[in-house]
Amino acid sequence: MNALGTFYGIGVGPGEPGLLPVIAWETLQRCAVIYVPRAGSQEASTAKNCLPANEIPEERFREVVFDMSKDHAALEARYTVMAESIAELLRAGQDVAYLTIGDTMTFSTFNYTLRAVRSACPEAPWHVFPGVPCYAALAAVTGFPLGEGKERVQILPCPEDTAELERVIQRNDIVVLMKIGHRLSAVLDLLQSMELLEHAAFGSRIGMPDGNCLLGIASLLSTPTSGYLSTMLIRNPAPRQS
Numbered sequence: 001m002n003a004l005g006t007f008y009g010i011g012v013g014p015g016e017p018g019l020l021p022v023i024a025w026e027t028l029q030r031c032a033v034i035y036v037p038r039a040g041s042q043e044a045s046t047a048k049n050c051l052p053a054n055e056i057p058e059e060r061f062r063e064v065v066f067d068m069s070k071d072h073a074a075l076e077a078r079y080t081v082m083a084e085s086i087a088e089l090l091r092a093g094q095d096v097a098y099l100t101i102g103d104t105m106t107f108s109t110f111n112y113t114l115r116a117v118r119s120a121c122p123e124a125p126w127h128v129f130p131g132v133p134c135y136a137a138l139a140a141v142t143g144f145p146l147g148e149g150k151e152r153v154q155i156l157p158c159p160e161d162t163a164e165l166e167r168v169i170q171r172n173d174i175v176v177l178m179k180i181g182h183r184l185s186a187v188l189d190l191l192q193s194m195e196l197l198e199h200a201a202f203g204s205r206i207g208m209p210d211g212n213c214l215l216g217i218a219s220l221l222s223t224p225t226s227g228y229l230s231t232m233l234i235r236n237p238a239p240r241q242s
C-alpha cells in the first residue's frame, strides 16, 4: 500500500509575486498537484499569479473555478467533489497543495476546502503554511503601524450599520476593516464626520496591476472608487476607554 500524500494549504500574496514563506515555496515545488482557485469573473487565477513566474511546470496546476454563489448547498457540493478528487491523489501517495490569497486561515474559503478534504480523507496528513493577510500587506505598503506598545487593534468585516462601526472605532486605537464592498461611501462619510480621513489607509486590489493603496484617504470622497476587494486601516488618535 502507498504511503499517503500530504495536503498543504499555502497562502500567497497579496502583493508582488513571490510573497510567500520560503518553506511554503520549497514545499510547493515538491508537490505533484497544485490546486489554484479562480473567480468565474477572472481570466486567470489571482493566487497563481502571486507565484514567481514560470518556475513550476504548468501541468502540475489544476484550476478550480468558483462563482460568487450565495447558494450554500451548491457551494458545499462543489467543495465535496473537489475534496474527493484531492483525496484520491492523497491516497495514491501524491502531495497536493491548495493556494489561497493572503493568510490561509483568515476569513478564507480555504477553511471550507480543508474541512472537506479532512472529511474525505481523514487518514491523510495535512499542513497549513500561513500567508500575509491583506491588512499586513496594506500596512507595509503605506507604512501604517498596526499597533504600537499596548494599542488595541480590532479586525472586523465592515458592519452594515455605521453607528456600530463608530462605536468600534471609539473603543479601539486601530480598526482593520475588511469586506467593505458597497458600504465604502457610508464608511467615508462616517470617517469624515469623525475627522479621521487623514488617519486612515485604504488598499484596493492590493498587489494587482490595477491596485491602489493610499495613506490619508480624503481624496476618495471625490474619486469614484469601488469598495470590493478592499481593506481599510483606521487610527483613532483619541480612543474612549471602555
Ligand SMILES: C[S@@+](CC[C@H](N)C(=O)[O-])C[C@H]1O[C@@H](n2cnc3c(N)ncnc32)[C@H](O)[C@@H]1O
Residues within 6 Å of the ligand: 014, 101, 102, 103, 104, 105, 106, 107, 108, 109, 132, 133, 134, 135, 177, 178, 179, 180, 203, 204, 205, 206, 207, 208, 228, 229, 230, 231
Ligand atoms: C475572503 S476574505 C480573504 C482574506 C485573506 N485570506 C487575507 O488574509 O487577507 C476577502 C477580503 O479580504 C480583503 N482582501 C483580500 N484580498 C485583497 C486585496 N488584494 N486587496 C485588498 N483587500 C483584499 C478584502 O477585505 C476582501 O473583502
